[in-house]
Amino acid sequence: MKKRNEKGFTLVELIVVMAVLAIISAIAVPRFIGVQDKAKEDADYATGAMIAKAAELYFAKEEDAVSPVLASELVTANYINGIEFKSETFKDYTADQVQVTFEGTGNVTVVASDGTDTDYLYPRSSGS
Template sequence: MKALKKKRAKGFTLIELIVVIAILGILAAIAIPRFANVTTDAVKATHNANVATLESAANLYIANVGTTAANGKTGTDIVTAGFLKELPKIPKGLVIGSTTYDGTTTYSITIGANGAVTVTPAAQ
């Protein structure tokens, strides 16, 4: 008489599956907030680059027309003079204080009497 051989079932046990799901959940809980910060950091970096570009364009404008002639001029004047193609829009999702920008507002540039350039909102 042949001895009955016990067939071994192939696959994962319930405990193994629960452990794997728990590990995946922990990894997701760590990774998701890090990716959210990447987006926020990218928006701030874009904003700061825009502010630096606008300040440079305004300073070139001042260098060409002089401090006295530049007094009181705005971003529109700088665009009209050809130092900027257009005023960029403030990046969508930028949060400054209690204001969250939606990507439709443009920056404001003002040149003061002493040649001081003010870009609003300022770099963060």
């Protein structure tokens, strides 16, 4: 009897490995995308907090400032460099659609609105 040279993998073994990798990918990829989406949304809420802090500074320094103020006014006055949202919730909003209401230090509200929808950036809404 001849001894077979059994180096390598059989076709069945390769198909099983590919099936296992496909199952792992089917589970891991959606989770990874979900983590990315959550990170983008958290970054947008952090942008809202930054806008709130810039507004507090704006109202402290500008004597003729009147609440509410648009974020675009904070950009024009060089209190923030600009605003760019990343998440699906906020990506269509511009600085002209972000309104900051100031009612004293520590009591700032940042709202993004396009006339139809209104989304709270700061403080973060209870639904988030």
